[in-house]
Amino acid sequence: MRKAIPSGVVQRVSALGGTLPVAVLATIKRYSEHLNNRIAIRIDVEYLNRKTARYSKKKSNKSKTLMSQLERFKASLNHKHDGDWHSPVVNIFGTKTGRDTTSGNALNLIPKLHWEGLLSPPKGYCYVLLDYDQQEPMIAAQKANCTTLLNMYEQGDIYELLIKTVTNGELERVRFKKLMLMHLYGASIKRIAQELSQPESSVVKWLVVLKKTISPIDYYLDGEAFKVKRKGEIRSLDWRMGITQEIKTLTIRNWPIQATGADIMRRACFNLDKVxxxxxxxxxxxxxVQLEKDKFDHQLRQAKQALTDASAEVLDGSKLKVKVELKIPSYKSEYHHE
Incomplete structure (x- = not known):
């Protein structure tokens, strides 16, 4: 097990100027050890072969790109007597916000719609994909104490609850979510309209209502951007970024939400290690995550609790909801969505 902090992280810490607090360096070291102890992911190569053959017959650039991606992914697998295994290469703290990135032909670079077919858990186990529900807007709502959004979250899906009020039902959930997130990160009206394929006049109309509803969030994000520009740096629990004139305001506005999400992610990993x-x-x-089939219900409760507790630790007691996005058993005939 590697005990030292990765050299790339050391270099980025040095570039920040000075040193990070002892507690932060301990978190970085602990997370590095967690990454070194992750186990490989078993992959269904027959599925890969079928998909590659299928996309090779198509002529669109999108199909050709995906075929090439799947071929490279297959070539990167580790072949053993008990299957074909994928070990993602993680670039710890690989972004300005402290989120990880992956190198090479990582699974998370392949469209998620293929994961059901790609993943092939060892006998006796299930792979489960857990997801924080509406994480980014709720991080913003908690930090800004936006009670309107916090109360909506307790009632259910904030996007579904806001669609009728903000757009009078003119957008479906997927596009309304995009509208809201792009606004949170400070995208221009023109950019939002282009992304949604909607008239700018409609976007302006919707944003007037949305801004009134979540005004504490806009006030918080704009205020933080102003303060950190004067201070010259911005911090989360585990990371920080120096502010220079070259850094765009949109980057600064986005930073607290993404960095907080990364803080939560690391603590969720620690909690899952504990159990x-x-x-x-x-x-x-x-x-x-990998769960045992014979202990599935108990371990699923443990996993959800680990993620919920991590969010509460970072968000001053506020808890994010956790959902099961995929469940893939060792025998795929048992596969189902939850």
Whole structure:
């Protein structure tokens, strides 16, 4: 087991100027050890072969790109007597916000719609993909004490609850979610309209209502951006970024939400380690874990609790909801969505 902090992290810490607090360095070291102890992911190569053959017959650039991606992924697998295994290469603290990135041909670079077919758990186990529900807007709501959004979250899905009020039902959930997140990160009206394929006049109309509803969040994000520009740095629990004139305001506005999500992710991994539930992969705000089939219900409760507790630890007691996005048993005939 590697005990030292990765050299890449040391270099980025040095670039920040000075040193990080002892507690932060301890968290970085602990997380590095967690990554070194992750187990590999078993992959269904027959599925890969079928998909590659299928996409090779198609002529679109999208199909060709996906075929090439699947071929490279297959070539990177570790072949053993008990199957074909994938070990993601994680670049710890690989972004300005302290989120991880992956190198090479990682699973999380392949569209998630293929994961059901790609993943093939060892006999006696299930792979489960857990996901924080509506994480980013609720991090913002908690930090800004936006009681309107916090109360909606307790009632159910904030996007579904806001769609009718904000757009009079003119957008479906997927596009309304995009509208809200792009606004949170300060995208222009023109950019939002292009992304949603909607008239700018409609976007303006919707944003007037949305801004009134979540005004504490806008006030908080704009205020933080102003303060950190004067201070010259911005911090989360585990990371910080120096502020220079070259850094765009949109980057600063986005930073607290993403960095807080990364803080939560690391603590969720620590909590899963405590209850001895293997983390195979993290993908932004989701976690691929391996559970025993004979203990599935108990371990699933433990896994959800681990994630819920991590969010409460970072968000001053506020708890994010956790959902099961995928469940993949060792025998795929048993596969189902939850």
């Amino acid at each position: 001895k539930l293997p983390v195979l992969l993290t993908n932004h705000d989701s976690f691929l």
